[in-house]
Amino acid sequence: MAHSYTPGLKVTEKAIVRKERRLPLKGNVLVKLGDVVKADDIVATTTLPGDVERLNLAGKLGVPSKEAPSFLKVKIGDTVKKDEIIAESKGFFGFFKSSIQSPIDGAVESFSEITGMLTLRKPPKKVEIDAYVNGKVVKVIENEGIVLETPATFIQGIFGIGGEVKGVLKLAVMSPDYVLKPQDITDDMKGKILIGGSLVTNEILRACVAKGVIGIVAGGINDKELKEFLGEEIGVAITGQEEKGITVVVTEGFGQMSMAKKTFDILKKNDGKKASINGATQIRAGVLRPEVIVTYDLNTDISESKHTEMGMDIGSVVRIIRQPFFGAIGRVVGLPHQLQKIETEAHVRVLEFQFDDGKKIVLPRTNVELIEE
Template identity: 50%
Template structure:
């Protein structure tokens, strides 16, 4: 029978994660199965082909395309330096001489007698693929990359920006509902991952950038501050390549929302330890959420964890993810199976949530998320 499945975000103190580290194109592996790796260690390397520069010799020399080979000084496959002569004409009068010089250093990749073009390619660029997390190589994929496994604590955020960084985890606030103000940041936090509480204002972002903080983890921000930070209005949640000076992870969403106390407690326990974080988010099919991975020293007795849930159960801790009770956390106290009419007049499946103070609310099932690892 069909059942309601509401995947939540992982907040797990003990788990094992595997991360596939893949090159964008075939290359060489630098580690082997069983190797212990650290986050900043290169595990594979590839040569990215250089940029291609087309030059239309026929146009520049005012000749027919099929004549270009007669004017070329270099031939296909030759290396050329920047400003080196590629082709020239041989006029009777020297004044009319035209030389075509290479705009870049590289090699002549191809010639075309149909279009009169020469394609130059810059030298390849070496790309080192880093391990990202401290762990052990458990699988190698020839020419493509490796799988690194680590026993760790894992927190998934709801949204992030910026790429992979790592550093010491620092707690800057004392409670999950305390906003992270600029005064909470100090110069000794440079290169570290700073955990705040309910909200990150624009002034704190500016201060973090100034101090060279590697990453920020907070409950929420205002959309207008995100827009100011990025310099544009983010239309589609596909992120990870932004370069704003730090990686930012939101654990709850947009607005001032206290960080879930479970998340805050977990991060507090690991203050002073090294964490690897990634702001990469993709909210489409094949969802990717930002993550905070805090490797632990031992993996004994832990299996790789891809948390699977059968559905929502009575007693589950859930977070409400839509107004008017957005951000509130409670326990499932009722799961009526019949459709219920809500104030919009839609008839939907609902559940009943009881909050810590004893109040209850009826919420559409699609508007809650289970706090995983609870």
């Protein structure tokens, strides 16, 4: 295969970042092309149709479906209040009347003469989406949303939990291999996004939530502890909906892993600045990775980063992304064309990898990812 390597995660100090902000259903876009917006500004809104409640009217009245409408005290389209009487049987000489109350606040949508069911609908729900990052509107998707553009520091993680949050970055460790301890989480971290070290534990996550920390970025996490924190096992790799009071962005992988030096250095530089982070991860179709974005002034001069078209070459800096030597960073020193037999006896396309200390190993090309410089 011509491109049998894994493109690296983006870790760039300055890049032009584009963000699409799209409604789940069609609605109204509140900004125009060229507008400059702040992260908290609402850029589009829509209403989701309310939930439906179905009532067995004919059954409750004890009459055939076709006759049930004559007992209705409301019309299709009417607004109703919870507990309001919406139908009433006549009873005998005014006695033994049965009255039916609306179970919800909402509107009468329809009645079926075949099934005898009355459909009520709750009021529509308003949905708003904010800009998430500061930036300029470069595209309006009619009735659906916008695309924003901004110069920013942009760091992609490998895995995360929790949705979008915005807050000030706070350096909580002095080195990328440090493992946070509960006493490191202090009261002044409330509302902040922490820059952690090589591992976040269940204990740390709980301490963060207790102190009001809204996000944490770290090198690794143990799956066992993640399960303990979430209270359940993650099945398929689709996250972002967890509501645990904190958003987590893991930059390297599962287990204790020092955050890549470059990632750590960039984050450290941004200590004290406001960031937007999102833990949402989808590895299947669409490959959505968690992210950390720190925007700059719109006039900041940035040349487009070169990573998009970069390929693997002799001299490329890569990270090993599978055992053994998981997480090690080094250089590509050989790219043999022929397939080679590896320990498992599989014949695969390989590369020669050199560690910083000069030691060399051969490993499958698919087991490294490019680190962009």
